[in-house]
Amino acid sequence: MSLQPIVLPDADAVGDQVAATILDRMAATGDRPFLLGCPSGRTAMPVYRALARHAALGTDLSRLVIVMMDDYLDPALQRVAPELSYSCLGFAQRQIADPLGAPLEIWVPDPADPIGYDESIEASGGIDLFLLATGAGDGHIAFNQPGTPRDARTHVTALGEATRRDNMGTFPEFTRLDMVPTHGVTVGVDTIATLSREVIMIVCGAHKHEAFARITAAEAYEADWPSTIVVECKNPTLIADHAAAVREK
Template sequence: MEVVIAPVARLAQLAADAVERLLVTRPDAVLGLATGSSPLAVYDELARRHAERGLSFARARGFLLDEYVGLPADHPQRYRTVIETELVSRVDLPSDAVQGPDGLAADLPAACAAYERAIADAGGVDLQVLGVGTDGHVAFNEPGSSLASRTRIKTLTRQTREDNARFFDGDVDAVPTHCLTQGLGTVLEARHLVLVATGRHKAQAVHQLVEGPVTALWPGSVLQMHPHVTVLVDDAAASRLQLADHYRQTWADKPSWQTI
């Protein structure tokens, strides 16, 4: 696990660098796309590179981490709509090349199984963008989730619904109670995980994810078991890291030829 501590704008550039390198070397790459606040600066930077430098997503494919259950197809907070607004409509990634779990399916377990098959049929995810919740959830794998879990329906914690109420005009009761989410086992199969976390409210989750024991109480801690994880955090999110000085020195001494 590599930890990089830098200003928010630099974190977005580093994450975008990783996506750009991948698309240049493999134009038909499979991208894992997260929603929420953490990836927004990354998507802004990718959109800028598309507009100004011609970075192309035309042959790429995308898979969403999760989706609310029951939100109408035209709801602005449906994650398929959010990713269309924040990324797809701003680059040349075809809308039909992006898939998400079907939160409106009549048979939700069948929809989850179908989503797992779709990811496998695409050859798996090459680079997965991630965030982490204040309670340590990755995707919507809430505390107590199986570390080997697959795509499935989950019940959101009160904390997560309160955190996400800002997207629903502050009304926690408008936040759905259930979601479909890639499992931790599914996430771990992506070849490169790039996690972005900013703000002091994420500091405890980042500390547990990077330096804590691997435990279902902090689901993000399972990322310690992955061979290629990049954790991009600002000073505030890094404020509880015991080895923060070491991470800064390691980044400063990184060989110039070595990418994240």
């Protein structure tokens, strides 16, 4: 079944609404840890900024467990150093945990034991809410590339040119394509669909209009555009800003 999108004026409005949803879901879970699946990069930054504003006003977010989607790998297929700006582990610490002012637990998949990530998530009861983002040029989700099978769990993968070019826009120090890592470790599309209680796909910016169109038209997972997995997830929401949802003439 295709998703009916929520369309808001801009990315900040999207961030405010998604942050409010996170707080609402946390309030309903009592005192236990709340597993929040998180992408790095630009898409969810308005959400993280909105959460930081709530924290600054006294909202207790110490129960959050940040479950990252993926990370870049070096030529030896080890996670890149967290000090690097494009490290997803480093991003989680600098852009999510530190602004919230709490020593949050951060999970990142281990390229030496990818399936162990799924096992840890499952043993913890699953991800309470997974924030999702889509590639503009190829529909990748996390680092799942076009052609990823529907049953893919956490795995190491080569990164296609479209994904790497998308990430040049996220990290300005990547001034040439050959500077972008060629491999990553990522949750699989089945990890997202099977181990999440709820998902929110965020699509913002005019450059994401094609992605918005593909996702809104999808009725099932389409392997050539992996972010369409959202339609097969439990309790999915698609939320976009006006720029992504409406192509200007």
